[in-house]
Amino acid sequence: MLTRIWKCFQIELIKAVRLYLPWIGIVCTIGATILWGLTVSNFSNVEPDQAFFFVAVACQASLTSIIPFFLLLFSASLLAGETSMGTIRLLLARPLGRGELLAGKFLAAVFYAAVLVACNLAAAAIMGAIRFDFAPVRVDGEILHATVSLIGDFVLASLVILAPLMALSAFGLWLSSMCRQLITALAAAVGIYFFTETVKLFVRGNDWRLSDWLFTSYLDEPYGLVASLCQGFPGSWTSSDMSRGGILSIASLAIFLGLAFHQFSRRDLNT
Numbered sequence: 001m002l003t004r005i006w007k008c009f010q011i012e013l014i015k016a017v018r019l020y021l022p023w024i025g026i027v028c029t030i031g032a033t034i035l036w037g038l039t040v041s042n043f044s045n046v047e048p049d050q051a052f053f054f055v056a057v058a059c060q061a062s063l064t065s066i067i068p069f070f071l072l073l074f075s076a077s078l079l080a081g082e083t084s085m086g087t088i089r090l091l092l093a094r095p096l097g098r099g100e101l102l103a104g105k106f107l108a109a110v111f112y113a114a115v116l117v118a119c120n121l122a123a124a125a126i127m128g129a130i131r132f133d134f135a136p137v138r139v140d141g142e143i144l145h146a147t148v149s150l151i152g153d154f155v156l157a158s159l160v161i162l163a164p165l166m167a168l169s170a171f172g173l174w175l176s177s178m179c180r181q182l183i184t185a186l187a188a189a190v191g192i193y194f195f196t197e198t199v200k201l202f203v204r205g206n207d208w209r210l211s212d213w214l215f216t217s218y219l220d221e222p223y224g225l226v227a228s229l230c231q232g233f234p235g236s237w238t239s240s241d242m243s244r245g246g247i248l249s250i251a252s253l254a255i256f257l258g259l260a261f262h263q264f265s266r267r268d269l270n271t
Helices: 002-017 020-042 051-062 066-085 088-093 098-131 147-160 162-178 182-199 221-230 240-266
Strands: 137-139 142-145
Touching: 002 098, 020 051, 020 066, 020 098, 051 098, 051 147, 051 221, 066 098, 066 162, 066 182, 098 147, 098 162, 098 240, 142 147, 147 162, 147 221, 162 182, 162 240, 221 240
Parallel strands: none
Antiparallel strands: 137 142
């Protein structure tokens, strides 16, 4: 089974390389980071020696806008694209189960999320090196966070951010499993995401907020923590916000993957 899933994953990567959408997402992610780096001095208070802070803020900005948008488009197209073109039955004609096909496509979406994060981080680091200087974080002349420590924090943030991105990939894949037309899946994924992101700003009670219980609210949390550390503010990887974001992401991932498997396994692909 694992061999078939891995083979399906490889096939999905080959197909993705030949499509325009994944490349557009990569180019837009890198381009937005470069553009932000070229204009940052006009609206930001980034100091000349705060390249680490710039990288963290640049990554944080992309993870609340461009990266979720293109990741949703990619994941929502994985099954709906096959269904709309009629190629889904050809894939399942091989010795490949529906669960294995779903797993292979999910791994492809997670890999694409990792590529977007890596491209964003690399572009931000290059612009940070061009516009600013990488230096340790100092408070009153004393080193609070060394360069090696900050690099470790960025690596950790890049790994932690994969949890909510995996949940977002599973959400897009679930919608893709329900739609027979590609355009329907894409519109549903993007529409629901931005509608939810807007509504959550206004739904709140006396001591609770809807945004606190949605995993998408924590997409910028890891790099936000790194940005705080880069400015000398206290922060912890085991804070309540980080823990809640991780728990919500894992729970959402399990729910959406379960829904996608349930929907896809019961779906009649002959109509």
